[in-house]
Amino acid sequence: MDMKTPEKKLGIKERYRYLTRDLAWEPSYRSHDEIYPYLAYEGIKIHDWDKWEDPFRLTMDAYWKYQGEKERKFYAIIDAHAQNNGHLNITDGRYLSALKIFLQAISPGEYAAHKGFSRAGREFAGAGTQVACQMQALDEIRHAQTQIHALSNYNKYYNGFHAFSDHRDRIWYTSVARSFFDDAMAAGPFEFMIAIGFSFEYVLTNLLFVPFMSGAAYNGDMATVTFGFSAQSDEARHMTLGLECIKFMLEQDPDNLPIVQKWIDKWFWRGFRVLGLVSTMMDYMLPKRVMSWREAWEIYGVENGGALFKDLAFYGIRPPKGWEDAGKAIDHMSHQFMLGFYQWRFGTAFHSWIPSDDDMNWLSQKYPTTFDKYYRPRWDYIRKAEAEGKPFKNFGLAKLCQCCQLPCVFTEPDDPSQLCHRQTTYKGEIYHFCSDGCQDVFENEPEKYVQAWLPMPQLFQDPVNGDLAAWMDWAFLTDGKDNGEYPGSGDQLNFDRWRGLATSNT
């Protein structure tokens, strides 16, 4: 009776093969090309899908079990957080701006990744690759939902969160992240994997999540820390998938190298521009700072990225084309972004503010070669104007980059005193760019980028027709509540009052 079952004789790798890729078969009633119609047009050549090495071996029963345990813990913590007014434990209400940007711009990206990986999970012709993509599709909807659920309680008490679903599609700065994910989804399955699986999940994710979640921990935000930690083991799987993907493409055919290299150049630069939002959060929006953007870049960009590209050199891959320009921008970008947000604060569904003396001293210590020279004088000027009762506002509209969709606020890589501006003419129309990197991306695929939806021209079209108040209604921005400066805002008044009630006897 206790005869061993044959199942036990299989090794883990062999057993996993039976439980995944052996399920697929070579079709004969329909052609390969009909079933997988999008595999050829990008020019990537795959000769043997069986050479795919499963980056992790997780069967569905184990997936349900582990993920179920994580889910139980996550929701127990955010329930307690909501019940106990956990929002009053954050260091200061200014911190909320980072969360608002996250919910408006990043969580929708998680959902886009969910859809993109579902598509990839169907379009690739190898069962091993498909299963890995499908699991990521499932994880990504988890991330979108856990983020919305974790931040839902903040929406009950603070402004700026309430219309994230509308802001995703209509407010100007979210189109930076939206266009990034739309770009990846509009690409073929292989480019999608380099864009999201490799560049975003592998090269850049540490620059987004580690600072963000550490920032949450430093600033007492238990809800956000919890979704960060809970997503971490998913992210580890996603990173191994991204790396396996690029190696697989490079090993399958030498002709794939130049295509993959071009995608790495493109998606590094696209991702670097999106990360500008993170730099501002780290240097300006966290009341208690974890490290400067410069320091994060040293660790997660220069060290980790450098080591990665050293490994990939084996395959003939060189570091991304924009790598040096990125390095030159590090000491400037967060300041340029925050000055931009501050001057256009009438149009943001989060608050900005003038940094305090303490903040500025910290910044000059972290950015010794740039802050005092280029940016402190501007903040001083703005502060003086404010003190004189003439607060500095820019009601002019930003010129947006046709590629990354950020306002063209950046300076020349080798001359911080000159605004960087590039333009190109395509079919009789002039297009503007913030950088060489963005111009390159456009010029490689102009037919794609001429289609970009640009929020500023929208202002002059129906139903807004250049009327700022009408634009605010259209964009679901509540004037005087969601936007403007933090000092004096409803968020500040409420946070300080509630916290006072919670921590003092008066």
Next chain:
Amino acid sequence: MQIDLRTVTIEPQRQAFDHLVRRFGDKPASRYQEGSYDIQATENLHYRPTWDPQQELYDKAITQIVMKDWYDLKDPRQFFYNTYTLTRARQQEAAESNFRFIETHGLANVVSPALREKALAVLVPLRHVAWGANQNNTYICGYGYGTVFTQPCIYQAMDHLGIAQYLSRIGLAFGGTEALAAGKKAWIDAPAWQGLRRYIEDCLVTRDPFELFVAQNVALDGLLYPLVYGDMVDSGWAAEGGSGLALATQFMADWFDETRKWIDAVMKVAAAESAANRDTLTAWAGTWGARAAEVLLPVARLGLGEQAEEVMAERRAELAARLAKSGIKI
């Protein structure tokens, strides 16, 4: 809602996100609502897909079904990731203890050789059918419109992968790797399976997400699951000494009872939307349903012998009755 803290009140500023207030009124939203409604981008999509410039990135027009609001296709189970995962985590625990029970009690060895052969001949090739269902539901999730319609499809896809894996384990437990190889060979070559394989390969090239939903989830699964896990395993084989098989397929039987509620709800709402939808769904359900019954008949013969025709007729009538409740008369 008011929360008292140190006898002092902190007043919430609002109850829910704006888009949920517009849909459901000014009251607290459920986690299903927060995690499902309006979380897909709808406006100002930036670029057309390079893989098919005729399509939008999220495109309502790639199916013949027309909905004024795709978020009407609510999942009555209200599955979002959390509730889905916790439900399956509990079910996999039960499945695991069933497999352990089969192993510790040597149930695989008490099945008669004749029944074992018959059961393996049916169940093992079904792991490929489940893989096809995984592909099709992944497709519907990827290309369908609106989260409440598409998110259950990724859950359904992963469920089918899980089912394919349970079927593989049954093959391994009752017949070893040879059983898997023989099952795959039958799937590729044996006449009894070729109609079904052609059906699935035809599904794999069907790129109207809603038609695929009908072909896979309504027509094929609507006949196959009651046939295999009801008529064969529970009603037939269990009495022939195959109670181990019933234990090993408990997951599939329970799963079908649960998922059909969602599928019926989707069909009902889509059919009630317009006469045009109802006609389209009726045509699809009729054609794919008839074809599914035809290709399943040889499979029914493998498991039920001469009762196959009679049982298939019953299953067809049952599916027709199910569809009629959703307003679709085939």
